[in-house]
Amino acid sequence: MKFESPIIRRKSKQIWVGNVPVGGDAPIAxxxxxxxxxxxxxxxxxxxxxxxxxxxxxxxxxxxxMEAAEAFKxxxxxxxxxxxxxxxxxxxxxxxxxxxxVDCLRINPGNIGKEDRxxxxxDCAKEKNIPIRIGVNAGSLEKDLQKxxxxxxxxxxxxxxxxxxxxxxxxxxxxxxxxxKASDVFMTVAAYRMIADQIEQPLHLGIxxxxxxxxxxxxxxxGLGMLLMDGIGDTIRISLAADPIEEIKVGYDILRSxxxxxxxxxxxxxxxCSRQNFDVVSTMNELEGRLEDINTALDVAIIGCVxxxxxxxxxxxxxxxxxxxxxxxxxDGKPHHKVGNxxxxxxxxxxxxxQVRIKESLEEQLIAKV
Numbered sequence: 001m002k003f004e005s006p007i008i009r010r011k012s013k014q015i016w017v018g019n020v021p022v023g024g025d026a027p028i029a030x031x032x033x034x035x036x037x038x039x040x041x042x043x044x045x046x047x048x049x050x051x052x053x054x055x056x057x058x059x060x061x062x063x064x065x066m067e068a069a070e071a072f073k074x075x076x077x078x079x080x081x082x083x084x085x086x087x088x089x090x091x092x093x094x095x096x097x098x099x100x101x102v103d104c105l106r107i108n109p110g111n112i113g114k115e116d117r118x119x120x121x122x123d124c125a126k127e128k129n130i131p132i133r134i135g136v137n138a139g140s141l142e143k144d145l146q147k148x149x150x151x152x153x154x155x156x157x158x159x160x161x162x163x164x165x166x167x168x169x170x171x172x173x174x175x176x177x178x179x180x181k182a183s184d185v186f187m188t189v190a191a192y193r194m195i196a197d198q199i200e201q202p203l204h205l206g207i208x209x210x211x212x213x214x215x216x217x218x219x220x221x222x223g224l225g226m227l228l229m230d231g232i233g234d235t236i237r238i239s240l241a242a243d244p245i246e247e248i249k250v251g252y253d254i255l256r257s258x259x260x261x262x263x264x265x266x267x268x269x270x271x272x273c274s275r276q277n278f279d280v281v282s283t284m285n286e287l288e289g290r291l292e293d294i295n296t297a298l299d300v301a302i303i304g305c306v307x308x309x310x311x312x313x314x315x316x317x318x319x320x321x322x323x324x325x326x327x328x329x330x331x332d333g334k335p336h337h338k339v340g341n342x343x344x345x346x347x348x349x350x351x352x353x354x355q356v357r358i359k360e361s362l363e364e365q366l367i368a369k370v
Contacts, residue, residue: 003260015131015175018082018103020057022131022177023202028228028260029235030251031058032244038075045078047244052081054204054248055263055295058235060084060106071095073100084133091117096332098124103233106133109167110142122171131175134164137208138182152182161195163240177201177234181208185223192227202211202234213242217250225334228258249292262297265352268312269302276304277322278341286345287352296356302348318355320348331355 006353014024026111032051036043038061039292048059063085064352074081082103087094093113094105102349105125109132122318138152141160149156150357168176178201180191188207196203207223210216227233236254238247255261265290272280283301283304299316303309311332320326326338329351339347 013204020082029057031237032247033060034335039071041071048079054245056248058082069096072097076101088115094121104131108164110164116312122173134178136161136180157191158194177204179204181206183209188223189226196232204235205233206237208239208242210239216240263295266299270304274302280304
């Protein structure tokens with residue numbers, strides 16, 4: 001499918017989380033969060049590295065205690081992906097992880113106490129050029145806002161966020177991004193739409209506590225899809241009660257569907273019916289499992305019969321159309337050779353990996369010429 005996304009993205013100020021640009025014209029970054037015990041350094045490092053291998057641009061780590069901050073020092077030294085420290089209330093923890101090289105602080109300045117403590121964190125972030133993420137959640141709004149609005153509302157989320165924004169602005173600190181999350185899709189979408197016109201900083205999108213793998217993926221796709229179609233969003237986190245690696249996969253699936261990121265394989269596959277000439281479902285399940293390591297952008301169509309197969313195959317890098325007695329493989333939109341059902345997945349994997357190799361080689365040649 002050789003077309004660009006028609007989405008016009010909201011103009012935002014660009015910040016840097018480690019070596020990853022967020023906002024401006026940078027690709028929308030995909031992130032997740034560890035769910036290990038942070039003080040278990042080996043487990044946390046292992047999960048961070050697995051997330052990075054799955055494609056995570058940024059990984060967030062909860063730092064609830066000073067012991068966790070000391071563990072973070074070791075974690076940071078053993079990983080390379082940019083790390084965000086998730087901190088609440090204790091400003092000393094923020095200062096400690098800043099000392100240990102954190103790439104971003106997820107901390108609400110209004111929640112860390114007196115003015116001198118807020119100033120200490122902001123001054124430290126300025127000195128070390130560490131961005132801050134203001135993160136507002138419907139489940140933890142300030143008590144006075146709960147009383148004022150009676151219940152979480154988009155207006156309450158935005159008012160809470162702007163309180164924290166104004167604290168940073170009053171200290172001439174502009175190196176920040178903002179999130180306004182609720183588990184309700186409509187509330188989340190309305191809040192982001194409201195704040196998008198009030199600040200120039202990047203927006204971190206997410207439907208918080210979205211649910212289990214299936215229901216959470218659907219809810220996140222609907223909510224984030226609405227916002228991304230509006231051009232709103234500079235980095236995303238899919239919150240699932242599931243393996244964090246699934247958050248990365250779903251995040252990229254959402255962005256690929258909107259042509260906002262092209263990392264990894266974009267599969268087009270039919271749901272199958274009695275016309276299929278091979279088992280589409282099992283073929284797809286096995287291919288996705290085998291090819292999870294590929295990050296190179298590639299469009300692949302797996303269609304079980306000749307009704308839609310040829311049309312889809314002509315629009316992708318590699319396409320398979322079911323046929324009798326043999327299936328037909330297309331490369332770059334043109335018929336290439338016939339493939340039988342025996343050893344079909346092995347053949348497809350070989351051909352896909354060969355196309356990836358060719359594409360990567362061409363990209364390396366282009367880079368070398370620049």
